Ligand code: HEM
């Protein structure tokens with residue numbers, strides 16, 4: 001079945017690859033922004049700018065994840081190469097699902113925390129999107145707690161994910177990294 005010219009699967013399509021790297025870039029900027037903006041020793045102006053960046057880019061992440069899941073429904077990835085043990089294939093699947101879920105949890109809890117708290121999301125306000133969430137301190141505090149705890153789980157899975165990716169890309173060099181890089185799928 002596997003011919004010499006197609007001994008390794010090509011991996012993800014171009015749309016999935018671009019969406020992966022755009023999401024990775026904005027997530028890796030949004031997380032430190034969130035940590036820094038809630039820290040101390042920060043000028044008011046700097047804190048304000050980071051909040052505006054964080055909230056609005058966070059909404060972009062939400063839209064990107066929904067788009068990715070949509071693309072995923074229509075073009076799932078080719079199966080991983082045969083040399084990958086079954087437990088690693090399962091672990092990859094579980095951790096990818098966890099990353100999608102955590103991004104949704106972070107983006108939605110952030111949105112609810114801000115809207116239930118009665119605060120602006122500048123880009124959405126500019127185009128007239130209503131808050132969608134009623135004003136409530138209880139809801140805002142709950143969402144804030146979820147946002148704050150889930151961050152540790154997200155960061156742990158990102159570390160695991162990037163570690164595994166580098167292991168494949170730099171140490172094993174087994175073609176797994178080539179499933180998602182470069183952004184334009186080779187033909
Ligand atoms: C610079 C850091 C990153 C590297 C090197 C990297 C690398 C990879 C690789 C090699 C794959 C393909 C795995 C496979 O063939 O099964 C992949 C898939 C994936 N990555 Fe990353 N990634 C990075 C950052 C991120 C970040 C920050 C996120 C989200 C928080 C993320 C989420 C995902 C998801 C959800 C998939 C699975 C795609 C799918 O099957 O739908 N990645 N990544």
Ligand code: HEM
Nearest residue numbers: 031034035038055058059061103106107110111114148151
């Ligand atoms: C996947 C997207 C997101 C990620 C990865 C993320 C990550 C983080 C992190 C790491 C923090 C610092 C931890 C903390 O103090 O709680 C934080 C704080 C915060 N984020 Fe996000 N966030 C995302 C989306 C959003 C969105 C969409 C909004 C609002 C529209 C938002 C609003 C906030 C606010 C207001 C805080 C400060 C919490 C506080 O009041 O102390 N985030 N975020």
